[in-house]
Amino acid sequence: MKPVKEVGIVGWGSYIPKYRVKIEEIARVWGKRGEWIKDDLLIEEKSVSGLDEDTATMSVEAAKNALKRAKISPSELGAVFVGTESKPYAVKPTSTIVAEAIGATPYVLAADLEFACKAGTEALQCCIGLVGSNMIKYGLAIGADTAQGAPADPLEYSAACGATAFIVGMASSNSVAKLEASVSYVTDTPDFWRRPGKPYPSHAEAFTGDPAYFKHIREAAQTLLSELGLKPSDFDYAVFHQPNGKFPLRVARQLGFTKEQLMAGYLVPWIGNTYAGSSVTGFSAVLDVAKPGQRILLVSYGSGAGSDAFSFIVQDAILEKQPLAPTVKEYIDRKELVDYSLYAKYRGKITLP
Amino acid sequence: MRKVAIVGAGMTKISRHWDKSLQYLFSEALDKALAMTKVGKAEAIFVGNMCAQDLSRQNNLGAIVADYSGHLPASSMRIEAACASAGAAILAGYMAVASGLYDVVVAGGVEKLSDMNTRYVTEALGKASNAEYELFYGASFVSLNALMMKLYMELYGVDRTPFAEFAVLMHKNATVNPYAQLPFEITLDKALSSEFIAEPISLYDCAPIGDGAAVLIMCPLEDASKYADSFVEVAGVASATDTVDLASRDDILLLTSTKIAAEKALNMAKTSPDDIDVVEIHDTFTIMGFVSLESLGLVERGKTPQYVKEGVFEKDGDLPVNPSGGLKASGHPVGATGAYQVAYLTLQLLNAAGKMQVPDPTYGLAQNLAGTASGSYITILKRGR
Numbered sequence: 001m002k003p004v005k006e007v008g009i010v011g012w013g014s015y016i017p018k019y020r021v022k023i024e025e026i027a028r029v030w031g032k033r034g035e036w037i038k039d040d041l042l043i044e045e046k047s048v049s050g051l052d053e054d055t056a057t058m059s060v061e062a063a064k065n066a067l068k069r070a071k072i073s074p075s076e077l078g079a080v081f082v083g084t085e086s087k088p089y090a091v092k093p094t095s096t097i098v099a100e101a102i103g104a105t106p107y108v109l110a111a112d113l114e115f116a117c118k119a120g121t122e123a124l125q126c127c128i129g130l131v132g133s134n135m136i137k138y139g140l141a142i143g144a145d146t147a148q149g150a151p152a153d154p155l156e157y158s159a160a161c162g163a164t165a166f167i168v169g170m171a172s173s174n175s176v177a178k179l180e181a182s183v184s185y186v187t188d189t190p191d192f193w194r195r196p197g198k199p200y201p202s203h204a205e206a207f208t209g210d211p212a213y214f215k216h217i218r219e220a221a222q223t224l225l226s227e228l229g230l231k232p233s234d235f236d237y238a239v240f241h242q243p244n245g246k247f248p249l250r251v252a253r254q255l256g257f258t259k260e261q262l263m264a265g266y267l268v269p270w271i272g273n274t275y276a277g278s279s280v281t282g283f284s285a286v287l288d289v290a291k292p293g294q295r296i297l298l299v300s301y302g303s304g305a306g307s308d309a310f311s312f313i314v315q316d317a318i319l320e321k322q323p324l325a326p327t328v329k330e331y332i333d334r335k336e337l338v339d340y341s342l343y344a345k346y347r348g349k350i351t352l353p
Numbered sequence: 354m355r356k357v358a359i360v361g362a363g364m365t366k367i368s369r370h371w372d373k374s375l376q377y378l379f380s381e382a383l384d385k386a387l388a389m390t391k392v393g394k395a396e397a398i399f400v401g402n403m404c405a406q407d408l409s410r411q412n413n414l415g416a417i418v419a420d421y422s423g424h425l426p427a428s429s430m431r432i433e434a435a436c437a438s439a440g441a442a443i444l445a446g447y448m449a450v451a452s453g454l455y456d457v458v459v460a461g462g463v464e465k466l467s468d469m470n471t472r473y474v475t476e477a478l479g480k481a482s483n484a485e486y487e488l489f490y491g492a493s494f495v496s497l498n499a500l501m502m503k504l505y506m507e508l509y510g511v512d513r514t515p516f517a518e519f520a521v522l523m524h525k526n527a528t529v530n531p532y533a534q535l536p537f538e539i540t541l542d543k544a545l546s547s548e549f550i551a552e553p554i555s556l557y558d559c560a561p562i563g564d565g566a567a568v569l570i571m572c573p574l575e576d577a578s579k580y581a582d583s584f585v586e587v588a589g590v591a592s593a594t595d596t597v598d599l600a601s602r603d604d605i606l607l608l609t610s611t612k613i614a615a616e617k618a619l620n621m622a623k624t625s626p627d628d629i630d631v632v633e634i635h636d637t638f639t640i641m642g643f644v645s646l647e648s649l650g651l652v653e654r655g656k657t658p659q660y661v662k663e664g665v666f667e668k669d670g671d672l673p674v675n676p677s678g679g680l681k682a683s684g685h686p687v688g689a690t691g692a693y694q695v696a697y698l699t700l701q702l703l704n705a706a707g708k709m710q711v712p713d714p715t716y717g718l719a720q721n722l723a724g725t726a727s728g729s730y731i732t733i734l735k736r737g738r
Contacts, residue, residue, distance in 0.1 A: 036548045205470050211371045 001125075001182050003132020008175030008315065010072065010138065011167035013065020014284040015058045016271055016331035019048035021343040023157055029340045030152045037157055042245020046160035046272025047335075048343050049146045054088045056097040058163035058277075059144045063102050065325035066140070066165040071174065074103040077167070078136025080110045081126050083119025083276045085194070086146045087112055098142065109136070116192060117241055117273070118302025119143060120164065120280040125308055127168035128179060139168045145275035150200035151349060158244055160272030164280040176287060176321055177296065177312040181228055184308050185220040192303035203303075212305050213243065217251050220307035221299045228311055232256040235311075236294035239265035239282040241301035243273045257297075264289055270332050276302075285328035290314045354451040357587040358577035358737055361389035361570035362696035367534040367684030369467040370564040375402070375409055376421035379463040382566040383422050386459070390570050390581045395419075396455040398429035399445040401438030401462030403688035405431075407477035408469045418463070428455070433688070435481030436637065438462055439567065440592070440691030440721030440730025446571045447590045456576065461568030462689035474562055478687065481724040483598040494637065495559065497599050497725050499551040502640035505606055506553065508655070513553055515658030516639040517544035520557045520681055522666060523636065527678025529708035532693070534563045534684030558639040560685035567692035569699065577737060585702045588716070589622030589733035591615070597727040608648035608726035615649045615720070618731040622716070626650045629733075630714035631701050632672070633694035635722040636679045645720055646674065649731075673711040676701070691721030695732050702736045 022045045024034030038044065049058065059082050067074060080099040087094050095110035113119045113126070120143015127139030142165045149159030171178045191212035194201040217240055225231065232238070238257045240248040245268050252262050265282030274281055279300040286296055292314050299309040344350050363385030365378050373381075379400060400418050405411045415429035434441035439462030446460030466474050479488040482497065506512065521541055527533035539557055547556035570580070577584040595610040596602055602609070619625060632651065636642030643657040651672060652660055660666060666674035677683040677697040680690060698717035700706040714736070721730040 033548065206369060206467070207371060210369075 001184070003128055005132050005134060006171035006178060007128050007132045007168060008171035008178040009166050009312070010169040010175045011066040011068070011070025011321070012165065012176070012284050012287050013062050013069060013325045014162065014164040014281050014328045014331060015061035015065065016047050016162040016328070017049040017053055017058065018334050018336050019050060019338050019346060020045040020335045021048050021338055021340065025340050026157055041157055042269055043158055043272055044269050046158060047162055047274065048338060048346055049161040051346055055082070055084045055086050055144045055146055055163070056088050056094050058161065059094065059098045059142045059165065060101045062142060062144065062163040062165035063098060063140055066167050067102065068325045069321040070138070070167040072138055072167065077104040077108055077138050077140050079127060079130050079139040080104055080108055081113055081123035081140070082142045082144060083113040083115070083123040084144050085114055085116055085119065085275060086148060104140070115306065116302035116304050117243065117275045117278055118300040118306055118308055119276040121298070121300035121308035121310070124166055124168065124280070124310070125182060125184060128182065131168050131170065137169065141166045141168060143276040143280040145277050147273060147275040148200050153200065155201065155203065158273040160274045162271060162274035162277040162281050164277050164284045166280070174317055175315055176318040177314050180311040180313060181224060182308060182310045183220050183224040183227065184306065185216055185223065186306035187216070189305035191305055208303065212303060213241070213247055213301050214251055214254065216305050216307040217241065217299050217301050218254060220309035221255055221297065224309040224311060230311070234295060235261060235297045237264050237286045237290065238262055238297040239279055239286060240299050241279040242266065242268035242282060243278070245269050267328065267332065281328060287318065288322060288327040288329065290318060292316045292318060355453060356574035357447050357450045357571055358574040358584045359569050359571055359587060359695070359699050359734070360577055360581035360584045361386035361392065362568070362699040364532045364567040364693060364696050365565050366532050367563045367565035367686055370465065371467065373564070375405060375411060375414065375463050375465050376417050378465065378564060378566040379418045379461070379568065380422035382461060382568040383459060386568040386570050392457050392570055392580050395424045395427045395459040396457050397449055398424060398427050398459040399432055399442040400429065401432050401442035401688045401692060402464060403433055403435055403438050403481070404464060404466060404477045408474065409465055434728055435723035436635070436687045437691055437721045437723035437728050437730045438688035440732065443569065443691060443695055443732055444590050444592055444730055446569070447587055450571050450573055456572055458571045459568055460571055461566065461692040463566035464686035464688040465564045466562045466686065467564050471562070486598050494725070495551045495554055498638040498640050499554045500599065501605055501644065502553050502638070505640060505643065508606070509658065511658045513545060515661050516558055516643070517541055518661045519639045519642055520544045522661070523675060523679045523681035526668065526676050526709070527682035530677050530683055533678045533682055534561055535678070535682045554638055554640070560637050560680040563684040563686050565684060565686035565689050565693070567689050567696045569692060569695055583703050584737040585699050586735040586737045587732065588624070588735035589618035590731070591617035591621065592728060592730045593617070594728050595726055597724060599725050606644050608644055608729065610726050610729035611645060611648040611720060611722070612650065614729040614731040618733050622733040622735065624716055624733065629716050629718045631676065631698065631711045631717045632674055633677060633697050633719045634674060634679065635690070635720050636675065636681050637685060639681065641722070642679065642681070649718070649720060668711050676706070676709045676711050691719065691730060694719035694721060695734065698734050702734050
């Protein structure tokens with residue numbers, strides 16, 4: 001897919017809460033051997049939101065960072081999309097809270113999007129469409145989650161918290177990465193789901209692998225590459241959704257990408273899987289270090305299931321904008337370890353009668 | 354009784370076949386088996402299966418597979434004997450041909466475990482135990498096997514190493530098996546350091562969960578050359594039962610049903626354990642492989658660890674065990690497993706087992722178990738033509 005007008009990213013920013021819980025600590029509570037789980041998932045620790053944090057507050061932090069780099073007024077935003085599966089309200093938009101908090105209201109389109117872990121790139125697709133058709137000048141696309149993993153479920157070792165925001169505008173001297181093209185690939189594949197009123201998701205174990213994650217990412221990425229006439233070696237960076245440490249490494253290998261292309265955006269060992277924030281935060285970390293002229297592949301994956309694949313070329317303005325907001329690495333380095341009990345309290349897993 | 358031959362054997366790869374149904378898998382294996390023969394249509398089908406009602410919400414597999422595979426109006430029925438369902442189907446097929454009731458019989462098994470999550474699979478499989486006295490109290494098959502392994506280790510003064518060495522051999526064998534679910538090698542260290550499932554059983558002591566179907570075409574031995582250029586003889590078949598709950602046995606490391614069935618089958622085949630050139634045994638867990646070899650009378654009790662170390666069970670050893678990789682690494686689609694074992698042996702005796710082939714075998718023995726050997730089905734094949 002290509003918009004009529006050339007579209008680019010004019011600002012980006014992330015937010016990762018400062019608390020971390022180690023995999024061994026979760027394993028200790030459930031009587032599992034931490035090193036086995038770490039070896040299996042390739043995750044050291046995961047990010048944990050604080051008591052006063054949720055998807056809305058994290059989205060606001062990420063949006064503010066994106067605005068600093070975009071150097072635009074929030075009133076110029078024509079759309080605010082928040083992609084998440086952990087909405088603070090089941091009914092009542094998160095996007096209105098974010099839009100109001102950053103000063104983008106009232107003449108703005110606002111909506112929450114849900115597509116498991118790919119809602120962040122869906123927000124990006126929507127903004128690309130609206131900007132590329134000239135309906136709006138700038139759009140704000142956010143992927144954010146305070147992800148749920150039931151106590152003792154394998155997902156508890158990876159489900160983490162974080163947010164990333166992009167401001168999309170016309171490709172210009174103010175944009176940092178120009179979109180080449182994108183592909184969305186979707187099937188009805190029920191590998192992971194959460195029913196209304198349920199606090200934690202269900203999943204179909206190994207079914208989340210080959211027929212779900214790997215198939216959708218491969219199809220989306222290969223279609224994009226073939227439409228653009230590109231091969232893996234034409235890219236300087238590749239970012240894939242990161243539900244654990246193994247999957248992105250394996251899908252990169254399957255597609256012919258090297259570990260070196262992956263590493264700048266490979267964050268899961270230190271923050272876990274931030275769901276709708278996962279692949280977009282990896283992309284954000286790549287923008288933090290990318291140089292003009294470099295090419296970046298971004299492929300998300302959302303259970304249910306689908307993948308969005310994008311190819312971006314980095315532009316000159318990036319160098320000037322990189323220092324204007326905290327980098328993903330700075331957020332990763334800013335951390336405070338908590339034990340399981342504080343983690344359980346912060347994440348609302350302890351309810352008093 | 355008429356003598357019975359196997360003229361065709363077909364298998365699907367054992368895998369997590371997300372997109373294939375029970376009937377699809379069975380038909381695929383049946384078509385492959387028929388392709389080895391001049392048989393057009395089956396007169397009767399015996400389909401082994403354990404879990405269709407629990408994991409695929411489907412019963413009446415007899416009619417389902419006959420219809421789907423294009424073999425209406427053949428007589429067709431499902432046979433359930435837990436993990437030995439296919440072994441029982443082969444026995445039924447044998448009886449049908451030997452008795453003269455039918456001339457061309459399809460016997461095999463199909464299982465689809467990956468449609469549901471592990472806890473449902475564990476529960477469905479656990480129903481092969483005494484559900485009231487074992488399963489209800491949390492005794493799954495892995496925990497029952499863990500009790501056996503602990504006792505074996507204590508009684509014979511061995512650690513987990515020989516069990517891990519057996520797993521390493523099974524994985525090595527599976528690398529050349531085109532039907533195997535886990536066709537990769539593992540190191541001894543990887544096997545020993547893998548996660549405990551129920552101590553002392555760790556991940557690499559266990560057969561994986563998988564889907565698959567295997568099918569054999571049986572006919573009277575005297576007519577075999579009408580249907581195929583080469584065939585094997587079913588020289589001996591027998592089955593026996595034992596207490597379903599492990600706790601009621603005097604000696605939990607002796608699989609009495611296996612011992613009795615093996616003696617009967619060997620007697621029927623007019624042969625002895627020394628004549629057996631290759632075996633496919635029911636190693637759901639490595640410990641079950643050890644006690645199976647000893648209960649079959651192939652290995653002196655307590656000597657399996659030593660034999661593993663000495664390489665006796667390697668493909669070119671004195672007693673090749675599971676050149677397919679066994680349940681451990683070839684896979685264990687439970688209600689189809691017994692048919693895989695006999696299909697692998699059929700290929701061995703036809704000298705058609707490719708890189709799995711052991712040198713020039715005359716007799717092969719398959720041992721298929723229900724639960725912790727509450728039922729044993731022994732099939733002895735002899736090279737035909």
